[in-house]
Amino acid sequence: MDSDKLKSEIESILFISGEPVKISRIAKITGAKKPEIENAIMVLQGEYSGQGGLIILTKEDEIQMATNSENAGIVDQLIKSEIQENLSRAALEVLSIVAYRGPMTRMEVEAIRGVNCSFTLRSLLMRGLVERIENPKDNRGYLYKISFEFLKKLGIDSVAKLPDFETLSKDERIDSILGN
Amino acid sequence: MDSDKLKSEIESILFISGEPVKISRIAKITGAKKPEIENAIMVLQGEYSGQGGLIILTKEDEIQMATNSENAGIVDQLIKSEIQENLSRAALEVLSIVAYRGPMTRMEVEAIRGVNCSFTLRSLLMRGLVERIENPKDNRGYLYKISFEFLKKLGIDSVAKLPDFETLSKDERIDSILGN
Amino acid sequence: MAYNFKLEKFEGPLDLLLELIEKEELEITELSLAHVANQYLEYIRNNENIQLDNLAEFLSVASKLILIKSRALLPILEFTEEEEEEIKDLAKQLEEYRKFKEAAMVLGKIAQIGKICYSREGFSGVRTFFYPPENINIFDFKKYFLSVLSEIPVIEKLEEEIVREVMTLEEKINDLQNFLRQRIEMSFAEITSGATDKIDVIISFLAMLEMVKQRIIDVDQQELFREIKLKVKTVN
Numbered sequence: 001m002d003s004d005k006l007k008s009e010i011e012s013i014l015f016i017s018g019e020p021v022k023i024s025r026i027a028k029i030t031g032a033k034k035p036e037i038e039n040a041i042m043v044l045q046g047e048y049s050g051q052g053g054l055i056i057l058t059k060e061d062e063i064q065m066a067t068n069s070e071n072a073g074i075v076d077q078l079i080k081s082e083i084q085e086n087l088s089r090a091a092l093e094v095l096s097i098v099a100y101r102g103p104m105t106r107m108e109v110e111a112i113r114g115v116n117c118s119f120t121l122r123s124l125l126m127r128g129l130v131e132r133i134e135n136p137k138d139n140r141g142y143l144y145k146i147s148f149e150f151l152k153k154l155g156i157d158s159v160a161k162l163p164d165f166e167t168l169s170k171d172e173r174i175d176s177i178l179g180n
Numbered sequence: 181m182d183s184d185k186l187k188s189e190i191e192s193i194l195f196i197s198g199e200p201v202k203i204s205r206i207a208k209i210t211g212a213k214k215p216e217i218e219n220a221i222m223v224l225q226g227e228y229s230g231q232g233g234l235i236i237l238t239k240e241d242e243i244q245m246a247t248n249s250e251n252a253g254i255v256d257q258l259i260k261s262e263i264q265e266n267l268s269r270a271a272l273e274v275l276s277i278v279a280y281r282g283p284m285t286r287m288e289v290e291a292i293r294g295v296n297c298s299f300t301l302r303s304l305l306m307r308g309l310v311e312r313i314e315n316p317k318d319n320r321g322y323l324y325k326i327s328f329e330f331l332k333k334l335g336i337d338s339v340a341k342l343p344d345f346e347t348l349s350k351d352e353r354i355d356s357i358l359g360n
Numbered sequence: 361m362a363y364n365f366k367l368e369k370f371e372g373p374l375d376l377l378l379e380l381i382e383k384e385e386l387e388i389t390e391l392s393l394a395h396v397a398n399q400y401l402e403y404i405r406n407n408e409n410i411q412l413d414n415l416a417e418f419l420s421v422a423s424k425l426i427l428i429k430s431r432a433l434l435p436i437l438e439f440t441e442e443e444e445e446e447i448k449d450l451a452k453q454l455e456e457y458r459k460f461k462e463a464a465m466v467l468g469k470i471a472q473i474g475k476i477c478y479s480r481e482g483f484s485g486v487r488t489f490f491y492p493p494e495n496i497n498i499f500d501f502k503k504y505f506l507s508v509l510s511e512i513p514v515i516e517k518l519e520e521e522i523v524r525e526v527m528t529l530e531e532k533i534n535d536l537q538n539f540l541r542q543r544i545e546m547s548f549a550e551i552t553s554g555a556t557d558k559i560d561v562i563i564s565f566l567a568m569l570e571m572v573k574q575r576i577i578d579v580d581q582q583e584l585f586r587e588i589k590l591k592v593k594t595v596n
Contacts, residue, residue: 016483017483018479018480018483019482039509064479066478067407067478068476072477075476076474076476092464092467093461093464097460100460102458112460113457114374115371116414116417118472118513122513154470154471154475162467163463163466164463168459168463
């Protein structure tokens with residue numbers, strides 16, 4: 001498929017959808033292959049990373065179009081935004097653990113914080129800052145991971161842009177067990 | 181004002197609005213002068229006139245961002261796939277909550293499920309399974325309820341005809357979580 | 361004891377421990393943990409702000425600190441492999457927690473700047489279609505509603521009850537003192553023979569160490585792995 005055409009179609013899809021869109025869904029709609037799409041997204045993300053008013057957020061196998069965080073002050077005036085509640089220290093700790101180490105179970109979050117986190121996780125889920133998926137290894141449990149809402153709140157286009165992502169996302173203890 | 185900065189701000193404004201925006205409104209939000217804005221729009225329109233997925237439409241003193249008409253077929257398919265997708269478990273849960281407890285706010289649905297439901301509610305609204313009415317207690321918010329059309333399709337004329345409606349709609353676990 | 365954050369609210373035992381170590385400008389090591397153990401124990405003894413649902417976690421860290429501290433106080437004590445592991449783990453866990461506590465502060469600052477990306481309302485401007493799902497009936501509604509109800513967390517009354525039954529450290533010390541005066545000499549095993557759970561044993565041991573420190577009692581262990589004997593210190 002013509003790569004400019006594909007890029008153009010992805011832009012249209014992201015604009016209309018407004019929400020995060022799965023790459024597999026883009027493949028289904030455009031008829032393009034996954035690697036082609038991933039390539040087009042990479043090019044698009046590069047094009048949108050400048051000073052322009054729009055950016056493209058990526059997370060795992062999903063992408064979303066949003067406004068450049070530099071323009072937050074301007075956009076703020078346009079939308080009747082819900083009151084941005086401040087994040088408590090507990091919320092920030094759980095968020096940072098899930099952002100750098102997720103997807104992970106609640107137990108794994110609690111092992112790092114040393115306290116029960118069910119209340120904090122629930123409130124983050126309700127605010128949409130954290131998502132949960134079923135745990136493939138435990139059909140009664142969940143895995144928690146960061147959401148697009150979180151990326152948007154921090155104004156970054158992917159988790160890799162988090163401060164010190166390379167070092168903090170690594171669990172030395174796990175590495176040492178695996179002998180790396 | 182820096183013309184690149186102004187262009188960027190206009191892009192953000194148009195993206196978020198989706199609808200036609202008056203130039204005078206842009207002037208008010210950005211603090212730029214009208215001729216500056218008209219100039220920036222001309223440049224933007226040039227940039228958006230290519231093969232890209234988004235275009236900028238102007239009509240008299242209004243401008244709007246929209247998808248390239250070349251991609252109309254793709255956009256139609258996106259909407260169709262959104263509507264015809266099978267209902268997820270999350271969607272079925274939200275439907276049942278809104279059925280037994282509606283009309284209710286989004287926050288209430290989320291408190292009961294413990295998970296953010298904005299995407300799910302939006303999708304149910306779009307399919308006409310749920311409808312929203314203005315919240316008499318909060319003029320910026322909405323109340324959600326099962327649509328009458330959907331009830332008819334289910335073969336009942338009121339939610340009170342749902343199985344065990346009397347007991348289930350008054351379940352004390354919900355009161356405890358909503359703090360009633 | 362001189363510490364000035366009695367009223368501060370800590371996010372948990374690790375938070376408290378980290379704060380104590382950082383206040384003394386120490387690295388996280390077994391030695392520094394032993395150094396701040398007293399302050400930690402003092403804190404949980406005096407502080408009534410510890411939330412009930414966190415008490416068990418505070419006590420679990422306390423028990424590890426007691427192991428560490430008792431190694432310093434009673435060098436003759438032998439540790440099992442498991443206990444050695446626990447001591448090492450606490451230092452590692454604290455190191456790990458510190459990374460994320462710092463990361464959380466950085467994220468908090470970024471969030472506070474308010475440079476938010478905004479997305480559009482999903483499918484805004486697209487008109488609604490009535491597209492009902494096939495094969496769904498009103499009994500499905502009941503089924504899914506029941507499953508939602510079953511997932512609502514029940515506020516646990518249980519924990520409160522457990523905590524109420526646990527004696528405070530203060531009470532335990534008084535208890536031990538009275539008991540000791542009657543018996544003059546007894547073993548740690550005897551003291552804890554009436555213990556109902558691990559927390560009770562921990563508190564007893566904690567109290568014992570506290571009394572050693574306050575020179576109320578003498579501790580004596582004849583041989584490795586033998587009973588620890590407690591004696592009320594004879595006044596010279």
